[in-house]
Amino acid sequence: MNDAVAVRPVARPRATSWLARCERFWFKPTGPGNLGFARLVFFALMFWFHRGFDYTIWGTLPPSFQNAHIQLFDLLGIGMPTVKGVAIVQTVFKASLLLACVGLFTRLSCVAALVSGVYVLGIPNTFGKTGHGDGILILAMLVLAGSRCGDAWSIDAVRRSWRRGPAFAPPAHSGEYTWPVRCLWLLSALVFFAAGYAKLKSTGFIGWAWSDNMANTLLQHKYKSNPPTDWGVWIAQHPLLCRLLAAGTIVVEVAFPLALFSRWARRTLVPGMFLAQLGIGLTMGVWFTQFMFIYLFWVPFDAIGRFLLRLLGPQFQRRAVFFDGGCGFCRKTVSVLWHLDVLRRCDLFDVVNEWPMIASRYAQLDRAAALEDMHVILDNGRVFTGFDAYRQLAWALPATWLLLPILYLPPVRWVGWRVYRYVASHRHDAGCDVPAAQGERSSARLPAQAAVASREEPTDAISW
């Protein structure tokens, strides 16, 4: 009896346990990749969706059409839009979306997209009816504007790598990359719960689900929304199916907040709601496009990335990259390369500091030559230098895949080699030597470099 008492774990005070759970939910340390990639796709979709809309057209309408009120606009004193005003703000809005997508000045871009978006997306909602799709986007941008979503998959991150030089450590994990995703989960949960609750409050479960409501709604949209399929009419002819679909809709909507806490619920309710909204588009011709953007944040991009890494990684040969570790410019370049190497197919070797190990593994490599030009050696032993080495690296870096066809144009190679040679020969003029504080690397490099003879542009024999 006494033994049993002795082995029982000490119960933690309930309050502490709740606090710990709360903290774990909001601030569990994760890497920046998931949030960064979701940001990239979210703003890409936002830009794609809004790129064709000319919001200035709302400024040409007479005030009598502006008969829906937005309290926020009343509070801010925003009245009838003018063509010129909307033109300026929509330019800022679209530019901000693009910058936030590529991750350039990400925090500022997100804030600018939020502020200009409130105006640009709010205006159409003052004409006739206040819609719901744009509101959710504004709130999503509010969350992203306060987050560190630009720490990965962004030009800012590459710029930081360039400035900082080769840390060569995985980015720190932090709760900063967790809470924005959780906030957007919460936003989804509030939205769908509200939709379910409105049905229950307005009509009740039986009245809404176990009646002709769904059949009537589907048929009505045949008359007014021109749906892309006749599935709605077909479903309307099957009363039991209509009722089951209606009941399922309410259940999924009201139960959606469970997806915040339960993995099982996440795997069923989120796809269920997504399919329901897709079904509404196909059967009724009403598309919840903006809502679809928020589903992005439920996608575990990091897990998908790891899966793709396992799948695609072996398809690409590993590339051993040899760089002059005593040259600041080379170190910064390699640090950017390391950042872009999301498939982890590049092994980086500092010729200055790791030569004994390099010499034992790559006997064909000449130290002086490796200090003069960047070298890349493939798994199959083929050696590439200079511009051709960079071109080889482009195969392993997804961010540069789009450039590959251009890099293989004959004039581009010719120009590329000249640019490479110019930069390589002037890199020391730009004060690229690693400062003395960083150790013996500079001094170790110099004699070897002095011995290096200038190399001519390589022949096609060693190109791809």
Place this chain on the structure above:
Amino acid sequence: MDLAATAPAIQPMKRWRAWLVFALVALLVVGHGIDIAGQREHWPFSHYPMYARAEKKKRQELLSLFGTMRAPGYRAMVRLTDPNFVPPLNEGRLRVILMAAYRRGTTEQNIADARRVMADYMRMYESRRVAGLHNGPRMTEIHLYRLTWKLRPDGSHGSAPWKRESLLTVKWDDVERRRPTTAPVELPVQPPDDESP
């Protein structure tokens, strides 16, 4: 360099950032909570009442604008659905503007608001037509109708309403006689120039 072996560092949240996050969470929850509890709308928050009201009637009622169109040798009443007539007002957007103005048409204010919308629509239609921005014929009258369809199980007869109920009519001459209700649009407002029977 064995990069894979390096474990990522953990960067703890700063306390003030955590409080800021909780403030943002509170804003989202309270903002939605107020709208959900009150079933009201404070954009960008909402209670998301999409399709919340049950459709018990086996019919579809829509407010719709029609124009009496005239051209030499041509007179017709045409349902105004083309968004090019007055962009960006497609049929759906025009309908909600009319619904917000007319509501049930029970008060003088509702009727006056709806007439103003119709007059402004006709004025913009004509000014854009005169400027060659759309190919519609000259409009001499604009009518607000309530169209009713009886829902058929197979969704047939979508184009022919069961009932057309004329609610309001505004004539071009009345529009021109009155002082404009709107700020001048950027296109020249001119009376129809082509005479027709």
